Amino acid sequence: GAGVSQSPSNKVTEKGKDVELRCDPISGHTALYWYRQSLGQGLEFLIYFQGNSAPDKSGLPSDRFSAERTGGSVSTLTIQRTQQEDSAVYLCASSPSPYEQYFGPGTRLTVT
């Protein structure tokens, strides 16, 4: 079956611009996660959605970052006024249970 998909696969933007990253989770998965992977830094948790509950936003690094999940399915991560330190690979994952998470291929964001 179809896995988690993310778009775009690559995004180059100028410092100060806003960007939107999209995640399509596996159908039926109630949980959705965003992580950031920086070179040599491992994966950093950003935000977690579970069903209709209020999202866990505790990992968002600043108020320039926000995310929403519409209709319990597709999610968009928005970064406003991008900075060079935002350059990273942004990974989305979905899960049907409290256990394993299924990851998308990621969006590589480069801020110039």
Next chain:
Amino acid sequence: AQSVAQPEDQVNVAEGNPLTVKCTYSVSGNPYLFWYVQYPNRGLQFLLKYITGDNLVKGSYGFEAEFNKSQTSFHLKKPSALVSDSALYFCAVRPRDYGNNRLAFGKGNQVVVIP
């Protein structure tokens, strides 16, 4: 707070030799433990997990891992490494608290299998 340590940046092993990737963790209570693998320009792929029961868990591609509660470790092992096993390996942990589903990842280990 939970944390995961993968002490080696890179693990080099000759093809056909045993492969071990080390992971230790710090979390309150008994955690759920996971290993993921990332091939170049790809997302993370789930390898295996420990939830409960037998401390030795078997996963995809011939990998296994052993949960050691006293040493708070969850080392990944494969008896005979293949060149195609060269990738980035991540250990992850999450506590059993209901609702706390975020994973804490180690920084990853680059595995290089030498032909």
